[in-house]
Amino acid sequence: MKILYTNFHQGDGGGHTTYVMSLVRMLRQKSQITVAAPRSSRLLAEAEALPGVESIALEFKGRPLQQWNALRQLRALLRKERFDVIHVNGSADHRLCMLATAGMGAKRPFIVYTQHTDRTANSLGVRMRAKWGTNRVICVCGHTFRRMKQSVFRDEDLRVVHNGVDTDQYQPASREDVVRARAALLPAAMRNRFVIGSNAGTASYKNWMDMVSAVSLLPDHERGQVVILIAGKLPDDEQRQRVYELGMSDQVVFTGLLDDVGPFLATLDVGFVLSSRLETISFACREMMAAGKPVIVSKVGGLTENVTHGRNGWVVPPASVAGVLETVSTILHDRAILKWMGADARSTAMREFSLATFVGQTESVYMEGNGQPDARMRLTS
Template sequence: MNILYTNFHGDYGGGQDTYVRDLAAAMSRHHRVTVASPEGSRLSRLLKDSPDVAIFDMEFKPRWNRLCQEILRLRQLIVAERFDVIHVNGSADHRQVMLALLGCRYRPAVVLTKHNTYRADSFGNLLRARLATDHTIAVSDYVAGMLALRSPYGNVTVVKHGVRRQAAERLASDEIRRRKIALFGPSGADAIVLGSSAGTAPEKGWMDLIAALGRLPEHERERFRVLLVGAEPTAEQCEQIALHRMAARTAFTGRLDDVRTPFSIIDVSFVLSYHESLSYACREAMALGCPAIVTRVGGLPENVEPGVDGWVVPPREPAAIEAILRAIMREPGCVRAMGRSARLKGKREFSFERFIDATLSVYQKSIRHNPYRRVTSMRSV
């Protein structure tokens, strides 16, 4: 099978970068794979060590005076490579693929993954659904329900993220203490570390955790530390952290491609977003053995069984998070037990192989129902 993946993110695409990278690398073992992505994008960089994946520099948000040129380049690529499937991942690249295919006698099957919970009932969505979508992948049951209720997209299959990186052996307690001291100083040696790789954008809701910690008395607050993987905080965010007396207890790693090192000392993960389709960050943290605090938005609750491998709270409610923190302090042993349950769920339900097989099944189904062509290129069946 000959597959083209498209990605519009010019810099940092978060979980979508991980999604496309993991699919492209896995599919390239048995199929021909090309990824069209802006030059210098994080996705292109992540794939540089995948020799069987071809990278094609392509702008999906060009200036208007270059739009026709980029559409023509994409059309020429499609015609020359005779792809069986084009897998699009956002409105910008989907639109450009639609325009490139207009009038083409040769037309690959087009598969869309709906990665977010933004409305999909606009006129643009109607055009893309009718002219350039053979099948739609929803990353959660919530997204599938949203598409069924109010969108023009049909042939929807739910394929939830699989986690490629499984947890390594847990570090010895002395090594965990050493790493905590290196990051937070001697006072943090035995602290409960709350961590997230979901990013530091305001809509990720992490300031609600900071506010919840600020509600605790000083001696209780001292029992916690916060570790965030993502962009450095803004000046306004730093002011809020200081206001809640958490400045000396909060650390930022910057953006990382591999989160296993910070998660080796994280005890409890959190994704407190205000809107979220499923969250690769949540699934990866749980697979690494961290129970998760998540908000009751979008597909986030689909990851967690409350009281078993995590907790679910309403969005924008620091008081609800505070109650969980107090419960953890009363019974700190629950964190280890819930972490084991989270790790087991990662192995059982976040299977990377199942994710790849389910996605491949969507491709095969789309090709079978594509009246324009048959599969002409395969490395193996």
């Protein structure tokens, strides 16, 4: 099978990059894989480093002339390579692929689109892509599936494939690894404190500031026990100022973007993902749980499909500092629960977050096309 993966994100790309590369690494042994992404993207850099994977630098966003040139480049690539499947992962690359396949008729690849976010899917642009540029839609969680059923996409084209993580790569750390990780990531004075952290990023909608605000409200003797560790793009000046105003500058550590989150996960006692919108299943949440960390999540998107409250983590209302404060206070007063809750988080990951299942189910969606799109999806010039 010949597969083209596309994504429009420049820079890190977050969960989109993790998603595509998880598929590429597993399928490259038995399929011919090409990845098209912006030159500045982490996705392209990682694809270029994999033997047997073709990589194409392509800008899916830009000025009209740039877009026209990108369209010509993509159209030439499609006609030359005759891919069986194009797997698109965002609106910009989806749109360009729709235009590039116009007029290909029976030679048109089977187009699979993954809905990664919780955005409304009913705009004019989405309607065009649903009608003329999509054969199947992969929903990464049950919440997304329910949302997409109310959109312009056909019910019969929707498939639920939960994101998977590598449970061999993400697993509980030894005591020695924890000590080394804390020495690498935390100042000496913080290494024996209680560490609450998130590798979900620093975008405003991730609401990591709710955790900072909640910890700032703890009684002094409890607040001093806690360190908050945040991985992802470094915060902007406004966010840092807010941390300072809360009196938390000495208790919040920002690691920046990490090539390897293993030491970060080893450092944590508890994880959190407190998004207020756009969230679906969260690779970050699943990675933390695979590493044996119970996770505090907001009741948003598909996060509650990962965590069972009181068993392998805690569920709090969205944008609720009070809810986070109550949860953190409860944990600090009964840390003994973390051992068995962490074990349950790991067990849940082993049972439900399988990378092999994720890749196998995604491949099954590709196979539905048998290399030929249905008549409804063929475009004529």
